[in-house]
Structure formats: C-alpha cells, structure tokens
Amino acid sequence: MPDPSSHTFSKQERMTSRKLMEQLFAGGHRSMAAFPVRAVFMEMPADSKMAPVQVLVSVSKRHFKRAVKRNRAKRQVREAFRQNKHIICDALRERPGTALAIAFLWLSDSLHDSRSVDASVASLLRRMAEKL
Template identity: 45%
Template sequence: MGIYTLCKAERLNSKIQIGKMFGGGVSKSFSIFPIRVVYMPVEQGEVAASILVSVSKRRFKRAVKRNRVKRQIREAYRKNKELLIGELQRREQRLAIAFIYLSDELISTAELEEKMKIALVRISEKLSS
C-alpha cells in the first residue's frame, strides 16, 4: 500500500461512523472555502485516516459535474495526504474525515489542491491542541 494511493480501506463507508460524525457531539469541523471539513477520532480501523467526499445535488444538478468535483477532491487528498498521515501515525491516532463541497461553481484542480493542503495542515494542527 503506497503513500500515493487511495485504497478501498481509506474510504469511509460505515453507516454507523457516518451517522456518528454528523450526529453531533464527537466530531469537529471547519471550512476553507469551497470545502467544509468534518472529522472525528475513531478507535478501530486499518488505516490512519478514512475519507468521505460529498457534493450536494442541490449545488450541481448534473451527476457529471458532481462526479468531477468528487474526483478533484479525492485526487487533491491522495496527493497531499502525507501532510496528515505522518502526524496521525506518530500520535497513533485514527480519523474519519468528510470533505463537503460548498461552492456552486466548479474550480480548478490546482486551486482545490491548495485548499486541501491548508485543510490537512489545519487538521494536524488541531490534533496537537
């Protein structure tokens, strides 16, 4: 399992965990426009961080556009996840992270990648506090 891959285990698909994450209480969140990041610590899991990507149908009616944005977010995460993974492994912590797209405009992959870097660094900073 390479550092620059995004395998199945790194995708969050447990209904129970997703429910907990958005049920309030244990999860923390912040926004770096156009992404809202919701994350919470989890006990068990085979990977340091598992992610969920969400793009609202209300923002983009066409599935093609929604899928494009999801692909951009996953790619930005895949390329920059080592900013966070190293910190998590050092602390022996595991996280479940949701990336929710807020804008109703498409943005460039490069711009999204910059925002993703900021978001991942902010998550690792918040872990230490």
C-alpha cells in the same frame, strides 16, 4: 519525501460504514472550511483492520444538478486528498492508537480548477494536523 506507494487512495481509506458516518455527523466532531471545501473530522481509536484515515467525499445535488459536474468535483477532492494525505498521516504517526474519520463537503455552486481545490484540501489537512 514520502514513500511513493503512500500516494494511493485505497478501498480501506474510503468510508463505507453508515454507522461511522452517523457518528461523524451526529456530534463529537470538529469542522473547518477552506473555500470551496469544508471538512468535518472526528478522532477515533485505531483498529488493526482499518486504515488510519477514512475519507468521505460529498457533493450535494443542490449545488450541481448534473451528475457529470458532481463527479468532477468529487474526483478533484479525492485527487487532492491522495496527493496531500502524507500531511495528516505524518501527524497520526506521532499519536499511535488514533485514527481519523474525515468528510469533505463541497460548498460552492460552481466548479473550480484543480489547483485551487488542491490548495484548499492541503490547507485543511495542515490545520487538522495542528489540531491533533
């Protein structure tokens, strides 16, 4: 079983660099979907100051006009990542010097229960680990 302290979602794991976001969406990335979430990810060289995985969660205003619903969807995706990030972290441990930038994008026009969001995020992380 993974270390319980690894089941956190720290500030260092949040993608805050606009430059990194532009690189992720400009090109040189891979994408996969597991409804209701799509993941866009990119490998990058690891830096000693940053976390091995940096995550961005986005829910478009086009899908949910009310911020309450957007925030709920983002919270569900963040929680699903927090609980399943050991899948991708284990794969990255086998490749030292490699870090990963991931953007989770919400695809659906409706809210889904947390169990289905968790299953789709776990599926995406397993598929990403296989690609690495």
